[in-house]
Amino acid sequence: MPCRSRGGGRITGHFALLACKGGRLFILNDYFGAFHVYATPGHEVVATSFLAAAESLPRVSFDRQGLYEFVFNATPLGESTVLAEITKLSPFEQLELGEAVTVHAVRKGLDARFDPLAADVKQQADRLRSLFTGPLKTFGDNIQCPLSGGFDSRLVLALLLDAGVKPHVYVYGSDGDEDVSVATAIGKAEGFDVEVFNKAAYAKVDPDRFAEIVEHNFHEMDGVPIDGGLFDNGGNSVARHNRAKEGALAVSGAAGEIFRNYFYLRDRPFHSRDILYAFYSGFDPEDCTDAFDEAAYFNAMDAKLRRALGNASGTLTRAEVESAYPLFRCPPFFGREISMVGRFGAYFMPFFEYQMVRETIHLPVAARNHGAFQSQLLATIHPRLAGYMSAYGHSFLEAASLKHRLSEAVSLYRPPWLRRYGWRMKQAIKGRPALQPTGFMAPEYLGRVIDLTFPAMRRYFRMDRLADATLYRRIATLEHLAGKLGSRLAV
Structure with a gap:
């Protein structure tokens, strides 16, 4: 059982598995971890459970790299977490439990090359239909399906309707939001209800x-x-439970960016460093204390990226660049979502299935x-569903609009070395106005759940200089965690 990658094409879903074979007990997870x-x-x-692992330890400390990756990228990358003593099981490992734990290496990899034949639309459509067969047979119409103004949710809905399923369709937002306008217009034209939450x-x-709501969320x-x-305000929790009500499958x-x-x-x-400069540079080192070393930060991320791709040199073919999305970006980001939503009920993320990624x-870049x-x-x-207007300013039966093309060209034609400084340049243009937290991040709320002097995070960030509300929220999350860990957290 150990040291093999077989089964990736025969198993649907994302999972953690305890497997006993020949009197030996193994722990493994899905193909992408x-x-x-x-x-x-x-x-x-x-x-x-990350919290369960943390609670088992008498002493923990922040992992500096994981901490900065969480704040700058929304989640730690690779096998890191925000705590140095806790790591994630690598997709390249299986654990064998005995008197001692044995770590077995697992051989995996994608055949990262472009092939014009991959752009055979009928063949790829049939693969998607086949992938949906098992879940649809099990859940029938008891499926929760999102719908917004973009490509991905529309494609999921198309596959469900094509199979004769009548899912419960929903959209998040308020009246006037583009996603809501597109989704409700499609529902009205097609004759099905769209829940606006x-x-x-x-x-x-x-x-x-x-404080009670934050404790629940925590x-x-x-x-x-x-x-x-x-x-x-508790709305996210309610939404998650709604998607699993009555044993429904949340799709x-x-x-969908695999396409x-x-x-x-x-x-x-x-x-490999170009990918990091182009996509993982949404920060300004000046917002950090001396604890941050930008060169070391990028070196550590680069090592994680090359390990995920199985490329020691870091010189990537263009197809290997595309493989960085499912192998490096998706497992930590969507993996955390998969792991959390899986607590509430069945969850299906078809575009992150091995069969489709493989x-x-x-697909060539032009496609x-x-x-x-x-x-x-x-x-x-x-085709009828494809014919409705999207948030891109055109239907999916038409060529991309000039607006759509220009919006992507801004990034497409900027070299990675310049994109590295894009976020900082935008902040400079704004003049870095003093951050004025509003809503639930305002002092009258946030002060109920954390110490607003940020005793833990001010070791890593210059809180008086911070001007970005998103980074502030992520830092506040880590400050909250530090407060929960209390005296067990080494500083």
Whole structure:
């Protein structure tokens, strides 16, 4: 059983698995390691809960690299977490439990090359239909399906309608939002209801009750949710439970970028460092204390990226660049979502299935640009649904609009070395106005759940200089975690 990657094409879903074979007990997870399994030093504790692993340790400390990756990228990358003593099980490992824990290496890899035949729309459409067969046979119409103004949710809905399923369709947002306008217009034209759920308007919360909601979110979302989503009115929790009500299958369009040019890079070879500069540079080192070393930060991320791709040199073919999306970006980001939503019920993320990634990795860049191939998929599977207007300013039966092309060209034609400084340049243009937290991040709310002097995080960030609300929310999430860990946290 150990040391092999077989089964990736025969198993649907993302999971953690205890398997007993020949009197030997193994722990493994899905092909991409998307369902997160956490381990303490020496694998003394192995759990699917980050908080459970943390609670088992008498002493913990922040992992500096994981901490900065969480704040700058919404989640730690690779096998890191925000705590140095807790790591995630690598997709290249299986654990064998005995008197001691044995770590077995697992051989995996994608055949990262472009092939014009991969752009055969009918063949790819049939693969998607086949992938949906098992879940649809099990759940029938008891499926929760999102719908927004973009490609991915529309493609999921197209596949369900094509199979004769009548899912419950929903959209998040408020009246006037583009996603809501597109989704409700499609529902009206097609004759099905679209649930509009406005999380922000779910409930009014007094400051006195805010701590109770954050405490609930902290445990329900395992301490450190993606993007620091602890601080809300309870609407996110209700939405998650709604998607699983009555045993429904929640289907997600996430990872649909396997069909597109995710990193917006031109059709030529790149170095692994170029991907990091182009996509993972949304920060200003001046917002950090002396604890941050920018060169060391990028070196550590580069090592993680090259390990994920199985490329020691860092010199990447253009096809290997595309493989960085499913192998490096998706497992930590969507994996955390998969692991959390899986607590509530069945969850299906079809575009992050091995069977689809294995085939779509061969799509040439020209087919990826501006969603050209994905539009053809939609038109093949459900032409009427493809014909409705999208948030891009055109239907998916038409060529990409000039507005759509220009919006992507801004990134596509900027070299990675320049994109590295894009976020900093935008902040400079804004003049770095003093941050004035509003809503649940305002002092009257946030001060109920953390120390607003940020005693833990001010070791890493210059809180008086910070001007970005998103980074502030993520830092506040880590400050909240530090408060929960209390005296067990080494400083």
